[in-house]
Amino acid sequence: MTPEIGHFALALALAMALIQSVIPMIGASRRNLIWMRSARATSTGQLVLVGIAFAALMYSFFVSDFTVVNVAENSNSLQPMMFKLAATWGSHEGSLLLWIFILTVFGAGVAHFGSNIPDALKARTLSVQAWISVGFLSFLLFTSNPFDRVFPPPLDGSDLNPLLQDIGLVMHPPLLYFGYVGFSIVFSFAVAALIEGRVDTAWARWVRPWTLAAWISLTAGIALGSWWAYYELGWGGWWFWDPVENVSFMPWLLGTALLHSAIVTEKRAAFKSWTILLAILTFSLSLLGTFIVRSGLLTSVHAFAVDPERGFYILGLLAVSIGGSLALFAWRAPMMEPGGLFKPISREAGLLLNNMILATATGTVLFGTLYPLFFEALTGGEKISVGPPFFNAAFVPMMLPLVFAMALGPLLSWKRADLAGVFQRLKFVAVLSVLATLAIWYRMNGGPVLGYLSILLAFWLLFATVREWVGRIRLFEVPFTDAVRRARNLPRASHGMSMAHAGVAVVILGMVGSSVWKSEQILFAQPGTDVSIAGFEVEFRGVERVRGPNYVADRGTLDVSRNGERLTTLYPERRSYPVAQSTTTESAIRSTLAGDLYISIGQPALEEADDSGAWTLRILYEPWVNLIWIGACMLVIGGGLSLSDRRLRVGAPKRAAVSSDATVPAE
């Protein structure tokens, strides 16, 4: 019964979305307030109905109702409860339902919290949001119904993909989707503004908190995904330039550009059409991600079970939404009046550089990701793959000037800035960064020049950001209590920016350290073997077989010591899931700030696991790798600080926004 309720709720939600996609839009052009405000009720209704559907599906997983195909295919009675529930979004259908649920969350969010947005703009925005709902709800109902029944029901389910049975899966997709789909509302705002033909500083201010909320979730989602790949997949890396990673990274890059260009639109009324275009493209790239993951267009570890019919359906949705919005853009954008003027050296120019680099980087990642498809189409079937060497060679050098300029940007003033003065203030920072890099060089001795250059720039960014923050609160210039008072009075957005920029520097340090000074050994070892790696001595004690709820595992025991002192014992596992017929690697990690010692265990020489057999061991030392997650947390906290700024709060009085210019440091 429950699944039918869910199915029915979805159908009702579709009907409601259809109404919302028409009535408020017409109301806005006829200035009919009641029609415009109907969007509030319908978007709440959509949220409730899709919520009911989602809860119904989750309940089916909760009670392991194997008459539902989706449950039978993705769950198993032996699976721990947490993974039973998380399996709700482990399949194509369930994750699409989650996708739509988040879509309605954002729609209802704007309906309820956007009280300062003019009725017409709000009505149009919510109508556009409903168009997206209609597209995806019909996709779900007509091609991927999560509530399909099966008769006779199987005795037990075929288990969730074991790779997904991890705390990472429980959180990674919802966060990622919150980010992906969150950009939908920004897209709707942009399309509504194009329909209205007006973009002004107020528009940018209304859009910014939603952009920021989506960006924070996407950042957290990507970081969590990367962390999950790092310790769950047993690959000993945190980023692989896999197509599906790339499609989540592209909206992030462009979303970051959007966050910055929206500042210019808000403060200086410039970059209007560019900001609109970024808003459209960011969500388009999110849709592209949805398309690539679900159509089987490219090979990837992440792809869902593939069905060409679905591919055509989503491609149709893409053609309508992206094509339609870009056509609207081509028609309306030239009519927008240009904004405030600025000199080549100014904060505007700095943010323009930021946007150009981020957009180019996005284009590069997009090209690299789709190149195999282009190549295959143009050569008539020849296959190539584009891997990390391309991305590292094309992407990394592009980021270096961005990082360099990032340190300067916050110190530049609007309209016209004094670059010589900025460098003057950063002299000490430059010296300190060089010293810090030399210290690293002394300690690590050896490594590529590009690695040291990246480290130098990361220190430069870190110190310059701290310097800028210290300068703002006049720490060391005025008495300490005054400085604290200044820090408290500083807008939270400004603390947020410093935190996020410093986070980028920390992430870079982690990435460079773990890629450049990684040591790795793969060996075929008998119990009793000693291995030394990166100053650690590892003794392989043996392997035993252990039993989990829905798997059996071979668990290795390895003692780790350094300079004769016992540090810890690690237990990497190789699990086989008999129902799902697959195996996963549970690596064991000794994690410290200095680096991770990472051990995973592979195939035995013999199938019978007894103590005499030899096993494949993979031992890695990744220095500084945890800085990546720490830096990512700083990005998220920085975004959160900025979001909590009262000037951005949706209901904040407009007057408050004007005072922000006062926080720009005087020249």
Place this chain on the structure above:
Amino acid sequence: MMRYIAFAPLMIAAIVGGFFLWGLNPDRDPNALPSVLISQPAPAFELAPLSTLDTPGLARNDLIGNDTPVVVNVFASWCVPCRAEHAVLTSLVERDGVRLFGINYKDKPEDASRWLNDLGNPYERIGADEVGRAGIEWGISGVPETFIVGGDGTVLFRYVGPVVGEEAEAEFRAALAQAGVIGEGA
């Protein structure tokens, strides 16, 4: 000028969309790796029999001069999917009269013979590839893999992974039918 620039994103999106439309062509399988061996003669190799079984060994010469195409299956006792595939292969041999040769890949002879004694031995010949040398010659990417080799020793078809499940079996039977080993729709 602005008028034309404003159309650029739409144009680019349309071109990319065109590639996507092409990419969705249902005949296209992005996971299919072209095998260098297809339509090429089978590689030269010569494998001794499993010392613990009576089944003869396997060499390239055994693949040449057969009246009908034969199936060469790479298997190992340590490979779990091979166990599932074993039933499918056995039924092909017993019900459809397919001639099946095996390459026992990186396995201990005792384990392999115990495995075959437990499950039954559908193989006409088995070459013991203890060091994995023949596996390299055949260019396998993992175990199991299954090849169809024509009467003249030409490799006609390669299947990566276990031939288990409706879709895989249908694909493999279609290839066998095309090679003329079994009748259409058998």
